[in-house]
Amino acid sequence: MNSKKRFSNRVDNYIKYRPGYPQEAIEFIFELTGFNANSIIADIGSGTGILTKYFDKRVQKIYAVEPNDEMRNAAEKLLEHQKNFISVNGSAEQTNLENNLLDGVIAAQSFHWFDKNKTKKEFKRILKNQGYIILLWNNHLTNTPFLTEYEGLLKNYANDYKEVDHRNLLKDDFDLFFSQYEKRVFEHKQVFDFKGMMGRVMSASYCPLPGEDNYSILFDGLKKAFDRYSINNSIDFNYEADVYVGRI
Helix, strand or coil: CCCCCCCCCHHHHHHHHHHCCCCHHHHHHHHHHHHCCCCCCEECCCCCCCCCCHHHHHHCCCCCCCCCCHHHHHHHHHCCCCCEEECCCCCCCCCCCCCCCCEEEEEEECHHHHHHHHEEEEEEEEHEEEEEEEEEEEEEEECCHHHHHHHHHHHHCCCCHHHHHHHCCCHHHHHHCCEEEEEEEEEEEEEHHHHHHHHHCCCCCCCCCCCCHHHHHHHHHHHHHHHHHECCCCEEEEEEEEEEEEEE
């Protein structure tokens, strides 16, 4: 499936159930980059604006660049009152931003979808000299019996989970972009009832939708796992937020 269209029918669940990022991760980015009230940055593959909102009040401008119409429209609605937010119909490979405009680009849950060579050329064009690149991902962990079973169900019954997992990225993918970088990991979690847990699962582009192959068996497996391991009708979804900060 075209990566720029994968999330069109998952926007509602994406808004409601996708995790944000620990405040410590955001502070780490500002500390390392020196971003301030005069900084101009872009959130590339900004989706529904989950990461954008952390930066809006702390920088001069943040361009939210998103190719998917449904996700971009959702961000515009959610962030319409944010004074420094500028929505842009564009992609990592063609941002439609000016030359040498940015002090930094950030990409959350999106870098693995990019055409790396075209994106590097584009980032070099839009970044100022010594501009920063920041990459972030939330990795769900397998450090509880429920999350271990959850991971196994995804591997067995999600459409192309193993193929599109961002953890498939290689050292060469990072070395292509960064002359040097610093990585930091931050732990955090969400707590869900069963409806929320299924909403979180359904926000993922690799999850089969109702009526599609493997949906019923995945749903049944998740329900049984939830019933086994939930406490007071809630389950912990544990994450590590991986943050990479460097220069191109």
